[in-house]
Amino acid sequence: MSITEGYELILPDYYEQHGPPYAVWDRLRAESPVHRCEVEGIEPFWAITRQEELKYISKTPELFLSGNGITLAPKEPVLAEGQGLAAMRVVIMTDPPEHRDLRKVASPTLTPRALKTLQPEIEASARALVDEMGEEGETDLAMGIAVRHPLRILAKALGVPREEEPRVLELSNRIFAPDDEELGGGRTSPEDFMKLGQEFLELFLPIIEDRRKNPTDDLASIIANAQINGEAMGPMETLGYYLIMFNAGHDTTKNALAGGFHALMENPGEFDKVKKDLSRAPDAVEEMIRWASPVNYMKRTAAEDLELGGQKISQGEALVLFYGSANRDESVFEDPYRFSIDRNPNRHVAFGYGEHFCMGTHFARRSMCAVVEELARRVDHWETVGEPEWIKANFVVGLKHLYARYVMRPN
Secondary structure, three states: OOOOOOHHHHOHHHHHHHOOOHHHHHHHHHHOOEEEEOOOOEOOEEEEOOHHHHHHHHOOOOOEEOOOOOOOOEOOOOOOOOOHHHHOOOHHHOOOOHHHHHHHHHHHHHOOOHHHHHHHHHHHHHHHHHHHOOOEEEEEOOOOHHHHHHHHHHHHHOOOOHHHHHHHHHHHHHHHOOOOOOOOOOOOOHHHHHHHHHHHHHHHHHHHHHHHHOOOOOHHHHHHOOEEOOEEOOHHHHHHHHHHHHHHHHHHHHHHHHHHHHHHHHOHHHHHHHHHOHHHHHHHHHHHHHHHOOEOEEEEEEOOOEEEOOEEEOOOOEEEEEHHHHOOOOOOOOOOOOOOOOOOOOOOOOOOOHHHOOOOHHHHHHHHHHHHHHHHHHEEEEEEOOOOEEOOOOOEOOEEEOEEEEEEOOO
């Protein structure tokens, strides 16, 4: 009997009810690290669960393509090519040399040195959000700080007015959690996705037009006025850049924070290390990111017939890289199911690997570090209240609700 046909790996319902399929991933890594899956309603795929194969695929983009899509496609397409969101050219859905040219647009503004200008805003956001918690009480960390902190910083960087932040959050939820009734409204019809694309146009087009008329030194202006090979970046590429920078940057960071908060509460000794020495916050953040692995998977398409992990892959077949599994790989991590901020080096692949390594890595780390440091300064005690709830999603995964009871130190 096959270990799995793939349902546990890819159905949003499974993630909502159980969280990531760690037990299935464990068996696949041990027994079938390149595993053929056929799930009704979507294209067949090969599940990649070990770091060895995942890294090989990631560093050979000429053999494993992103341009055919990075998520598993339904056998009956939801949107025709060129409609709604599908019309936007997104950097993570391109291959070299186009991918490298598109990366050059924003990557210089996302270096540690360039991000120093955002540091006061990042620290002020973390401080204000922790202040709002008061001296003691109960809160939903997943829907509170984890959501609001990266949203506020990205809105600032991308020129979104503060009053539009709730709208952006709603649109983001509809992209990454359309099946979740609470977050995405269960809006998954072709008409829903067409409308979503139109709403993004309505949100970002005025910002683009303003930054072209009145450029500043912010990320919004850099994208709006970008050139590729001496020519202005096209409208679909420009809109696609806003889409990926805002939505991917927000949802991944907020899910890493929520999962990381839960791990810190469940492992108080690890949080104590940060409380005693704030310089350990970056170590905590790296382990939080490994632990949560918010980007669950990315799809690649075989450019030619080839062999991988003892399996023959045909040209055009889909391979799905499961980062959450690779970040529990026993051949890479000692005791991978132990949350430890002392891992050094921490060889997680939560930001991807190779050609498509996440451009927003430094932003995510800085954003998370500010919150972890502020909580370490202020929290005397915190603990979970009830069981956390998972988002009904399979691509960007994480906790939807994380209720906590807390007591703060005197400020």
